[in-house]
Amino acid sequence: MTETLQGLSDGFAAAFSATNLFWVFFGVAAGTIIGVLPGLGTPATIAILLPLSMNLDPATALIMMAGVYYGSKYGGSTTSILLNIPGEDASVVTALDGYQMARQGRAGPALGIAAIASFIAGTLGLIGLTFLAPAVATLAVAFGPPEYTALMVIGLGMVVLLAGRSKIKAIISGIGGFLLSTIGIDLFAGESRFTMGRIELANGVEFVALCIGLFAIGEVMVNVEEKSGQTFVQAPRRLKELFPSKQDFRASSAAIGQGSVVGFFIGALPGAGSTVASFVSYTLAKRFSRHPEEYGKGAVAGVAAPEAANNSATAGAFVPLLTLGIPGSASTAIMLGALFVYGLQPGPRFFTENPDVVWPIIASMFIGNVVLIILNLPLVPLFASILRIPYHILYPGIIVISLVGVYSINAALFDVWLVVLFGLLGYVMRKTDFPAAPMVLAFVLGPLFERSLRRSLVISQGDPTIFFTRPWAVTFLVVAVLIFLVPALLGMRRAAKSVATQGEPGTDRHPELEDDDATDSDVVLGDKRQR
């Protein structure tokens, strides 16, 4: 403990040099700007800046990259909230409630709570990285394919929690996402699946193309159906409307705390990443919320939870990188490459052998987190003012940036075609009330589940009892049962009660609402539509 504090203090002393501070600012600013653009995610941004970092000393280079990492995570949430364009993989979930808040004229509070949640969770994640890294790394290493499989059971089960009015439609959407994720060469068997002979599909469907098609293009098509001249998103007018209120903080505090913890641990698991962390945190926040019906309709906690998780996961991802030399994500893989270039080999002795590199990196991440909020909170009014642009000018811009952004990922025109295709799918799904979020969730988790299940069975030589003989795997399976079975039983009890009271005045039931989450507001909405 004393050694850790001493190391951190030395790290701060080193990180506070003018050069390092400059590069932290540069990294956060560059990351935020590039993160705003769809397509160019964190790994691409770090890769673009890699040649530049080769002229810096190792600690400074990694400090800059860590700044980019944080900045791009926040930047991605900005376009998710304002325009329903997920600028970055991990900000897909933020769009679900963030964009709805923006539509209601609450873009400022949404951006503000995203920045604050990112700051708090990022800081908590870093505290975790500082003090728990060796313990968490040991835990992460103990996670084999059976544990991942059980963990993914929980994740995939969450598809149901993302349901709107109909659970059947949510499950269909989830299965569709899982099926889409199977397209491409099956690396396990070396066979291609559903590629229709197209070489472009060998690596599978591009995730960003799916998200931008479903969310951004689909949304624009739905909005454009209405006559022109209308504004679909209310721009905040007064300064007071630009920042989160006390009530917003109260509503988000639990989500931020939960997101910080969940994000850190999921981020520390190699391969899981911040996208998974943001989904898990969001669905947990919804499941344990007193008002789950508000999620997807502009719940401030629905922005705080994924944003907290995705930033805390960033700190978590550094645990296996620094302590084991295992990169948990594409971004940390590039950073590992950079460390190799400098002749550094992260691993169990990295902290003791290279304290002059490790501690300044961790200290500068704390600084980067502060810089992130200093840079971005004052920019909230500027970002929110984008919504003042008339929609007939804004939406052609959304489409052009989306198409160019998606092209820029792999320099592949095929990905642009995917956006066009998924745009139509997104529109049809919106019109027919099929939720898109389960599709995206299953698309992310499906391959992880499939891979770990098959690996587990290879290890056990086809014996499925492997999932019931390992403590962590059993624990996760029990948690899965508790998360899904208990609420289902409670729902049945509620339904039974309501049947008993159906005849009483004021307890009029609406049998068309097959979902437990359907609310009074849904009912009102439904009635209004009928008029």
Next chain:
Amino acid sequence: MVLTDERVPVKSPTTYREADAVLGVIVAVIGAFMLVQSLQMRFYSEGVPGPGFFPALLSAALIVLGVACTVTRLLRARDTADRFQLPSQGQARRSLSLWGAVLVATLLIEPLGFPLAMLLLVAVILLAIEGRRGLGSVVTIIAIPVLAWLLFAELLQVPLPAGPFGS
């Protein structure tokens, strides 16, 4: 003004019951197609699921859920699910014209390059779909593709197809 559901005009008598029944059939047909494809892959080999294992199971689940969607909806009373609105002809024309414009612009990216294809796309949107004329529209038609080009191709060095403007 916020787009609220209250403003959606009631134009079509189509109900979720009818729409979902049709959608269920479509989902089941897609599931059947995928299942046929999946069964051509190895399902299980040497005690481990093969490449066709998950696709086959998922496709089968789609069929079951599609049928369930249709059957459960048809079994319900007609008047209980009257909440689905098909877009009017005019509304559908606007959204599908936009989609068509994006489709054609994507086709034109390779021969014309990104700047020109995007310029034409924005022009079609503003002039044909939105019916906007005037200097503001001209500025927008030029500004959006140029800004996108400057940002991605010049600043971030993304190799965008330049078409006739390229080297």
